[in-house]
Amino acid sequence: MKEYVIGVDIGSTKSHLALFDTDGTLVDFGHWGPLNYELLPGLYAQLEDELGQFVNGIISKNRVTMKQISYSVLGVGGVDTKRQHSNISNILKKLGFERFTLVNDAFLGIPAGSKTGTGICAINGSGCTLAGINKKGDMLQIGGLGNPTGDKGGGDYMGVRLVSAVYSELFRKGEPTLMTSFLFEHLGISSKYDFIEKIHEKTENGTFSTRTCGRLVFEAVKQNDSVAAGILHEMAASYANGISCMIEELKFLPEDELNIIFAGSVFVKGEHPLLVDTIKNSIFKEYKTYNINFNLLNVPNVAGAVIWALNLLSEKGGYFHKINDQFSV
Numbered sequence: 596m597k598e599y600v601i602g603v604d605i606g607s608t609k610s611h612l613a614l615f616d617t618d619g620t621l622v623d624f625g626h627w628g629p630l631n632y633e634l635l636p637g638l639y640a641q642l643e644d645e646l647g648q649f650v651n652g653i654i655s656k657n658r659v660t661m662k663q664i665s666y667s668v669l670g671v672g673g674v675d676t677k678r679q680h681s682n683i684s685n686i687l688k689k690l691g692f693e694r695f696t697l698v699n700d701a702f703l704g705i706p707a708g709s710k711t712g713t714g715i716c717a718i719n720g721s722g723c724t725l726a727g728i729n730k731k732g733d734m735l736q737i738g739g740l741g742n743p744t745g746d747k748g749g750g751d752y753m754g755v756r757l758v759s760a761v762y763s764e765l766f767r768k769g770e771p772t773l774m775t776s777f778l779f780e781h782l783g784i785s786s787k788y789d790f791i792e793k794i795h796e797k798t799e800n801g802t803f804s805t806r807t808c809g810r811l812v813f814e815a816v817k818q819n820d821s822v823a824a825g826i827l828h829e830m831a832a833s834y835a836n837g838i839s840c841m842i843e844e845l846k847f848l849p850e851d852e853l854n855i856i857f858a859g860s861v862f863v864k865g866e867h868p869l870l871v872d873t874i875k876n877s878i879f880k881e882y883k884t885y886n887i888n889f890n891l892l893n894v895p896n897v898a899g900a901v902i903w904a905l906n907l908l909s910e911k912g913g914y915f916h917k918i919n920d921q922f923s924v
Contacts, residue, residue, distance in 0.1 A: 602900030661691035670700035701726035707899030708856030720859030723748025747833035754805025772822035831873035
């Protein structure tokens with residue numbers, strides 16, 4: 596009976612499932628909407644229902660049963676605590692997953708972006724999370740809960756900082772910024788007295804979201820706007836401090852090959868290098884003797900789940916290039 600592995604990446608904007616055979620050959624790659632249970636109206640029950648549909652749709656289409664799945668690795672947004680891990684593990688067992696590893700989705704960027712399967716992944720997408728794995732297999736997550744963990748990153752954070760900077764200029768004698776005219780155009784207004792009214796109206800009817808307007812910050816930075824640059828510097832400092840803490844907590848050593856992977860749409864699709872370059876310069880300055888490689892993740896995060904699963908099944912490992920090449924086509 597032919598055997599397979601499943602890799603899953605569940606996020607706040609989209610979800611992916613990859614089915615591979617145990618030789619490392621792609622069988623199917625599926626897409627779904629957001630499945631982070633924290634954002635679903637039906638919470639855990641809706642996650643169970645939709646994930647079940649997603650998984651069963653892929654395996655039945657390929658005439659595979661769950662008994663043929665040798666191992667699965669699932670990176671799930673919303674797995675930040677032991678309680679959440681336990682609750683979602685129980686859901687996976689009900690769906691027929693028998694042998695699996697469940698982690699926060701940020702950890703998938705490490706095997707996807709590092710040949711050694713160790714390092715630090717900095718996620719800057721819908722949210723902001725740092726994940727690290729050292730050569731002993733010790734794991735650490737920093738951030739990922741938003742305000743409670745003081746996260747300064749992610750599309751929503753950038754959008755909120757954009758709106759607040761504009762409001763500050765309009766009503767608190769804040770520093771002038773190009774972001775004001777950009778946002779006025781985006782909202783279709785010309786008077787500052789329509790600002791809050793239009794924000795509320797468009798938020799309620801779904802035509803405006805702080806999560807999707809962060810690109811205006813990059814547009815302003817390209818035109819040398821100091822307020823917009825300040826937002827990126829603020830984010831960069833937070834990420835650099837988190838990475839520094841991760842290096843110390845996981846005891847990465849100067850002689851280690853330390854891979855730091857940037858992932859998520861804000862890092863990958865950012866229209867100006869200031870944010871990433873500032874983080875790099877800060878880390879290089881603090882860890883001058885370290886052997887550090889910075890990589891921008893150019894494959895879907897789910898590739899890391901597949902590599903992780905296959906490496907656990909095979910003592911020889913070495914699936915990094917084989918799996919990533921199939922996602923790069």
